Amino acid sequence: MTALVLTQSAPLEGEILGPLKGQRQAIAIDDIIIDEKETQIRDRMDFGHVRVLVGVIETYDEGHPEQAGDGVARGFESEAVEVDEISGREGRIAYYLVSGFHRVEAARRAGKSHVLADVFPDRGQPFREWRAGQANATHGKALKPKERKRQLHRYYRANLHKVPGPRGGLRHGDLKSPLEIRKENGGLSYRTFWKWTRDYSSLLAKDLREQFGQEQEEEDNPLPMTPEGIKQVVANRKMLAAFQLGAVLSRVLTDQQMLDNAEAVLEEMLQDIRSRQPSPFD
Numbered sequence: 001m002t003a004l005v006l007t008q009s010a011p012l013e014g015e016i017l018g019p020l021k022g023q024r025q026a027i028a029i030d031d032i033i034i035d036e037k038e039t040q041i042r043d044r045m046d047f048g049h050v051r052v053l054v055g056v057i058e059t060y061d062e063g064h065p066e067q068a069g070d071g072v073a074r075g076f077e078s079e080a081v082e083v084d085e086i087s088g089r090e091g092r093i094a095y096y097l098v099s100g101f102h103r104v105e106a107a108r109r110a111g112k113s114h115v116l117a118d119v120f121p122d123r124g125q126p127f128r129e130w131r132a133g134q135a136n137a138t139h140g141k142a143l144k145p146k147e148r149k150r151q152l153h154r155y156y157r158a159n160l161h162k163v164p165g166p167r168g169g170l171r172h173g174d175l176k177s178p179l180e181i182r183k184e185n186g187g188l189s190y191r192t193f194w195k196w197t198r199d200y201s202s203l204l205a206k207d208l209r210e211q212f213g214q215e216q217e218e219e220d221n222p223l224p225m226t227p228e229g230i231k232q233v234v235a236n237r238k239m240l241a242a243f244q245l246g247a248v249l250s251r252v253l254t255d256q257q258m259l260d261n262a263e264a265v266l267e268e269m270l271q272d273i274r275s276r277q278p279s280p281f282d
Helices: 047-063 101-109 125-137 145-157 176-186 190-200 201-212 214-219 229-253 258-277
Strands: 023-028 079-088 093-097 114-121
Touching: 079 125, 093 101, 093 114, 093 125, 101 114, 125 145, 145 190, 176 190, 190 201, 190 229, 201 214
Parallel strands: 079 114
Antiparallel strands: 023 114, 079 093
């Protein structure tokens, strides 16, 4: 793919708050800009999941031979990749991948030249990175704490912690309250919110405290949990109890054969757990 010089500009005042409208179409993989380091919020790509997706594409082709030769990766149309349309010099168009890193990689490995994508207008890199994080947060495994922290910082960079300004935009709008920001970021606990905010910008933390001073006296309790959050807490407690039991067993089991048997049982349990979990990637 020939290098593309982009002519990106910051979103116009008011533009970022408009509803996102995407148009689904088949686009060439060679025209997709893939920037995992900046956009993908996960730590690594799950190549096991990529192989599964390759199988999905190949299975679809076997069942639909009349479409198999057109070069388009199919089999997961309900989960089309998401891209932003970006204009380059001389009117050339490229597509910046927002969500669907694994699907694009699977399409490439399956020998496909195109993927089905929902194409959106470009609204700038900060907003794109935040949307990419949101896409990962809404399916698969929950974000890890360090990924949630990264997503909060993306939220700040996209100016989503501000209310609309006089012309409807965010850049010059007033700050939202800490409580509202916490709610919009998965119900962050009071202490975690302030720590991660200070890590992002001590000046922003200072401004929030000065404008919403009373909220800093709030009790250090998390916001009301969703049913999914409650299930997660219960699961974490059960997991901790299992680890504690394992620690006790490690002190009791002294015979080598007993240790080998215990290790085999634990490995079988771990494999069973992995087979029941959704992929942490899209």
